[in-house]
Amino acid sequence: MTTPYQLYYWDGLQGRGEFVRLALEEAGVPYVDVARQKKGMPALTASLDGDKVAHPSFAPPVLQAGELLIGQTANILQFLGAKHGLAPRSQEGRLWANQLQLTIADIVAEAHDTHHPISSSAYYEDQKKEAKARARDFREERIPKFLDYFEGVIQRNAGRGGYAIGSRLSYVDLSLFQLIDGLVYAFPKTMAKLAPSYPGLFALHLNISERPNIAAYLASKRRIANNETDIFRRYPELDK
Known part of the structure; x- marks a missing residue:
């Protein structure tokens, strides 16, 4: 993919976001750890705002993949696993x-x-x-x-x-x-x-x-x- 994934998780923490980071790193796909960038925290907060996104998550991690905004660690990994060969085929x-x-x-x-x-x-x-x-x-x-x-x-x-x-x-x-x-x-x-x-x-x-x-x-x-x-x-x- 030409556009990096956007990962929204708290700055300074491994937390539940680390399970997603490990999958992205193993797959060797580009991603931006949004909250660690300049003005990243307002962007993270916006990803949870029901007035700004159609399907807001309760809490990070959240992964933006194109127009998709995916919440919950297991849900994100299910998506990444299927897309990048990190999940069974059946x-x-x-x-x-x-x-x-x-x-x-x-x-x-x-x-x-x-x-x-x-x-x-x-x-x-x-x-x-x-x-x-x-x-x-x-x-x-x-x-x-x-x-x-x-x-x-x-x-x-x-x-x-x-x-x-x-x-x-x-x-x-x-x-x-x-x-x-x-x-x-x-x-x-x-x-x-x-x-x-x-x-x-x-x-x-x-x-x-x-x-x-x-x-x-x-x-x-x-x-x-x-x-x-x-x-x-x-x-x-x-x-x-």
Whole structure:
């Protein structure tokens, strides 16, 4: 395509927008990270304004592709996957990919709620006691439950390159990379203990990190560093 995609997501955050960035980077297609440009935030706000766009999204990420304005991470990835060879060709395969992506969205939401269990609009420091209890359950119960599921997906697809679906890379693999990367950042002690139980997931994480386009992206200034205003946050007191 001659016109770059326009990606609308908050400046300074990986967040849910990073799942989209990884797909765009792997596909090697041009895009503009709008909020990181001059006057980008007003443009981002306008993409959510129902008085200005026909189908406003509730929140970023939003992808503009020509006249299309697409919201919701899984929805965007379904579009990009079909357009750029990052999704299965069959309807059954594409539905399966979307199902897995929506399950990834579930654990990402739970990871966020470890540090904001009461309210997203309140400071972490105002809900630290509740955050410790929520993080303990997440570490001990929820992370293993989700990783058991995703490891099973990879193992049942064994012998086909170590991917989640079929014998070639899909956007789901890129999203699993980002999930593991975020969990390792936020809960390094927990993930170090769990790693031996999930060889498929950690092998996939390494494989994705070494793909030429992704490796170049991770080493570039385009990749926003993990930080404590993002979804995955490293608070040592939450990783006992």
